[in-house]
Amino acid sequence: MSQRSEENHLFPVFLKLDKIQTLVVGGGYVGWEKLGALLKNDHKANVKIVAPEIRQEIREIAAVRSTIELVEKEYDPSDLEGIDLVIGTTNFYEVNQQIYRDAKAKGILVNVADTPELCDFYLGSTVKKGNLKIGISTNGKSPTFAKRLRAILEEVLPAHTDDILQNLAAIRKGLKGDFEKKMEVLNEITASFVHHKKEN
Ligand SMILES: C[C@@]1(CC(=O)O)c2cc3[nH]c(cc4nc(cc5[nH]c(cc(n2)[C@H]1CCC(=O)O)[C@@](C)(CC(=O)O)[C@@H]5CCC(=O)O)C(CC(=O)O)=C4CCC(=O)O)c(CCC(=O)O)c3CC(=O)O
Ligand SMILES: NC(=O)C1=CN([C@@H]2O[C@H](COP(=O)(O)OP(=O)(O)OC[C@H]3O[C@@H](n4cnc5c(N)ncnc54)[C@H](O)[C@@H]3O)[C@@H](O)[C@H]2O)C=CC1
Known part of the structure; x- marks a missing residue:
């Protein structure tokens, strides 16, 4: 078989987070970060968070947003019912692996944060100016580069x-x-x- 060339083969799509239901498993620092990334793009994103322990910062966000649901318990496959997209962020590789397997079995697209081998898609850095949105991916090579490029684009794109x-x-x-x-x-x-x- 021929080797795939070293380039980015990811296909960017722009999801309507208010029309789909996203599940974030894990309510720690990484869960908070991913929730933040979802809400930064759409403050009306429908997000369910399942975890036995949920950070205070997440609780505060959920308290003022009816589109965010907190479920305080360990993950089990029934949590995937009615879910369109899932992000796993638990601190147990076996749990994250199970989330990946269960999601694949149900045909749900899955991302396990910071674990490329358990991802159907990656989160990207995003730049927004009103109606304009730019998504950046480094194909997992350097999220820090993506973050810096986002800051550069935010600065150079004129306010108008x-x-x-x-x-x-x-x-x-x-x-x-x-x-x-x-x-x-x-x-x-x-x-x-x-x-x-x-x-x-
Ligand atoms: C593959 C991918 C899968 C995915 O998670 O979707 C992935 C993987 C990994 N990230 C790691 C670490 C860090 N991630 C960040 C930040 C971001 N990471 C994001 C996406 C992605 N991260 C996907 C590829 C995106 C792309 O291709 O560009 C961003 C863009 C979007 C978001 O998450 O919202 C967001 C920036 C948002 C912004 O600010 O604009 C920082 C910097 C920081 O937080 O300041 C660090 C620490 C510094 C460093 O390591 O670079 C590790 C090592 C973990 C470990 O060491 O154990 C892995 C695992 C690995 O590489 O194997
Ligand atoms: N914090 C960071 O900056 C980074 C973390 N990571 C990795 O990402 C993972 C998560 O990190 P953090 O969010 O910082 O961890 P954390 O310990 O703050 O949070 C873990 C969350 O997972 C939940 N959880 C545990 N078992 C669960 C289960 N069975 N079902 C549902 N939820 C469950 C916990 O209740 C908690 O809410 C870890 O594996 C960590 O090594 C990787 C890179 C950076």
């Missing part, structure tokens, strides 16, 4: 980035005519973005 998007959305909506004509106009309007970059 979303205004540009809003204007383009308005123009797009107002454009009459056939599909090809629409594309022609939108390509023309946005051409200067690329030229501007080349000149610098």
Whole structure:
């Protein structure tokens, strides 16, 4: 069999966390971090957290959000009922492995935090400016690089980035005519973005 080349084969998708049900197993530091990552992207994310011990910080978040459910008990496979996506963060490799196996058996996509061999998908660093979102993956090579690149992009993207998007959305909506004509106009309007970059 031929060796897979050293490049990123991951396919990025942008999930609607308010339309699906996510389960986080484990309510410690890593569980808190992953919950934070979900909520940073969508404060209305539906998240259930299952763990016998749940950190105070998570309790405080759940207390003010009806979309977050805490279940204080050890994980068992019935927790996967009605779940679309699962993130395992317990401090027991065997439990994380079981979560992975159970999720696979049910056809649920699973991520065991910080354990690439037990992941169908990875979490990425995300940059948000209004309607714009950029997801960054280093293919597991360096999450710290992803974090730094996020900070750089957050800094360099102008504050009015979303205004540009809003204007383009308005123009797009107002454009009459056939599909090809629409594309022609939108390509023309946005051409200067690329030229501007080349000149610098
Ligand atoms: C493969 C992946 C699987 C997954 O967890 O989804 C994974 C794996 C591992 N992470 C580890 C450690 C750290 N992870 C972070 C941070 C983040 N990790 C995230 C994602 C991912 N981490 C996926 C790949 C993403 C990609 O390809 O880029 C981010 C982007 C998203 C998020 O988690 O929300 C978030 C930054 C968010 C942001 O700030 O923008 C930091 C830095 C910090 O916290 O400051 C450290 C410590 C420093 C270091 O080690 O680099 C370890 C070693 C554990 C150990 O030593 O035992 C492994 C295991 C291994 O590599 O084998
Ligand atoms: N804290 C960190 O920065 C890092 C942690 N890790 C690893 O990630 C894992 C989790 O770390 P932390 O969150 O810091 O640990 P933690 O000890 O703070 O939290 C573990 C959580 O798992 C829960 N748990 C234990 N058994 C369970 C079960 N059977 N069912 C459901 N929940 C269960 C506990 O109640 C607790 O809420 C550990 O394996 C750790 O080695 C890896 C890299 C960095």
